[in-house]
């Protein structure tokens with residue numbers, strides 16, 4: 001099978017996910033919507049920089065303060081919320097994780113010329129390894145981003161863990177090799193291990209036009225590329241996780257109150273305001289949505 005290319009065919013998208021660990025939805029946004037998204041990210045990023053509210057994720061590459069993350073887009077406009085709710089994205093989150101899934105984070109990642117290389121990683125680095133019955137098991141709470149296990153991006157011969165997260169990159173302008181398009185290691189999702197930071201691995205650069213949506217599952221090795229162009233690369237990352245998990249962003253605490261109050265039932269559920277089999281409740285396991293702590297019973301004497 002040739003490597004995944006942008007496609008509108010759902011059957012091809014899931015076949016690519018199964019085989020390579022990623023796929024590309026073609027024309028997920030119209031040209032007009034992609035342009036509007038690009039303008040919006042750029043305006044928000046500029047405003048955050050001018051107020052010294054901008055973020056540069058240092059774990060990405062030591063000393064790299066070039067790329068900018070615009071975090072918690074849930075609070076920053078309906079156009080961003082609509083990306084998280086997009087039916088094509090949700091269909092693939094459902095395929096990877098299941099019908100019940102949560103938004104884990106919603107952020108923009110802007111790669112600027114002069115950035116440094118982001119190390120390859122898998123988003124679910126926190127997943128304990130399956131073990132043979134009777135042998136010692138890893139402890140999830142002891143895992144760190146550098147716990148490994150490291151290895152080669154080839155299919156494992158022993159059981160591996162399933163994907164518990166799905167990540168998606170909305171391309172607001174054209175993603176090219178030159179402007180730091182996301183890089184993927186095909187089939188690494190079947191390896192059951194993580195990329196060794198001290199080794200080189202071959203990765204493919206996902207070049208696709210503005211409006212495309214790159215989708216990968218939590219086990220696939222990937223990273224942003226180096227921007228050697230004369231313009232930024234604008235992307236929005238919609239990250240989903242299994243309903244039992246803690247999200248990357250704390251959306252229930254972090255959503256601004258006016259944003260939370262305006263959320264549709266579907267968005268409230270996606271952001272974790274509705275318990276899943278009692279998990280995530282604040283008092284009533286069946287509440288929909290949950291009541292804030294101040295609205296629940298406190299101590300009575």
Ligand SMILES: O=C(O)CCC(=O)C(=O)O
Pocket residue numbers: 109123167169180181182183222223224225235237
């Ligand atoms: O910005 C990119 O191209 C990759 C982002 C990424 O690695 C991530 O969100 O885990």
